[in-house]
Amino acid sequence: MTAATTAASSVRFERRPVVVVMGVSGSGKSTVGAALALRLGVPFLDADDFHPPANVDKMSRGLPLTDVDRWPWLEALGAAMGARADDVGGVVAGCSALKRAYRARLTDTVGRPLVFLVLDGRRETLFARMSARQGHYMPPSLLDSQLADLERPADDEPALVLSIEQDADALVAEALDALAAMTPP
Numbered sequence: 063m064t065a066a067t068t069a070a071s072s073v074r075f076e077r078r079p080v081v082v083v084m085g086v087s088g089s090g091k092s093t094v095g096a097a098l099a100l101r102l103g104v105p106f107l108d109a110d111d112f113h114p115p116a117n118v119d120k121m122s123r124g125l126p127l128t129d130v131d132r133w134p135w136l137e138a139l140g141a142a143m144g145a146r147a148d149d150v151g152g153v154v155a156g157c158s159a160l161k162r163a164y165r166a167r168l169t170d171t172v173g174r175p176l177v178f179l180v181l182d183g184r185r186e187t188l189f190a191r192m193s194a195r196q197g198h199y200m201p202p203s204l205l206d207s208q209l210a211d212l213e214r215p216a217d218d219e220p221a222l223v224l225s226i227e228q229d230a231d232a233l234v235a236e237a238l239d240a241l242a243a244m245t246p247p
């Protein structure tokens with residue numbers, strides 16, 4: 063079942079949803095975000111594609127990113143989200159957005175109301191999914207640093223929380239239901 067924060071209950075989009083699918087590595091941001099964007103008929107932006115090579119190199123070597131590494135990356139993603147939202151009225155991005163300050167920076171850069179869809183679940187589930195995944199630069203050894211950095215959205219942040227202990231289709235269906243209430247008919 064979807065849990066919505068108080069702030070999320072008052073979000074209304076002018077045209078189509080502007081969404082950040084967030085969570086730690088392995089939570090399903092790319093999988094769920096891409097499927098959700100397809101169903102909404104809006105572009106999908108994967109934050110993985112916005113990292114400078116130095117960030118990817120660092121993560122590949124098993125080193126967690128710092129705030130300094132993440133600010134320019136968040137700003138680049140936020141700017142691209144704002145441009146897509148201006149063009150087509152909505153956009154879905156998949157981005158870890160682990161800390162409150164990162165979400166605030168993204169929101170400021172996008173320059174319009176957005177909703178954070180939080181993919182949350184057990185460490186065991188996350189570790190198993192990261193370990194089973196092929197050909198991704200992010201090693202499972204970085205999961206604990208991701209969980210240590212994670213600040214779950216507070217009640218005054220516009221967020222919907224979804225459990226990853228269900229399949230991706232069910233997650234997308236829940237997200238569509240919740241977003242429908244925020245979108246004009």
Ligand SMILES: Nc1ncnc2c1ncn2[C@@H]1O[C@H](COP(=O)(O)OP(=O)(O)OP(=O)(O)O)[C@@H](O)[C@H]1O
Nearest residue numbers: 086087088089090091092093191195200228229230
């Ligand atoms: N709800 C789900 N049920 C089962 N498997 C899933 C689910 N969501 C994602 N997966 C699988 O788990 C793995 C991690 O998913 P995905 O790559 O989408 O996560 P991510 O949050 O984008 O990770 P990263 O931040 O590291 O890029 C993938 O192999 C994906 O197929």
Ligand SMILES: O=C(O)[C@H](O)[C@@H](O)[C@H](O)[C@H](O)CO
Nearest residue numbers: 086087109110127158159200
């Ligand atoms: O904030 C971060 O530490 C990074 O963005 C990571 O979360 C990766 O981008 C991604 O999750 C792995 O693919």
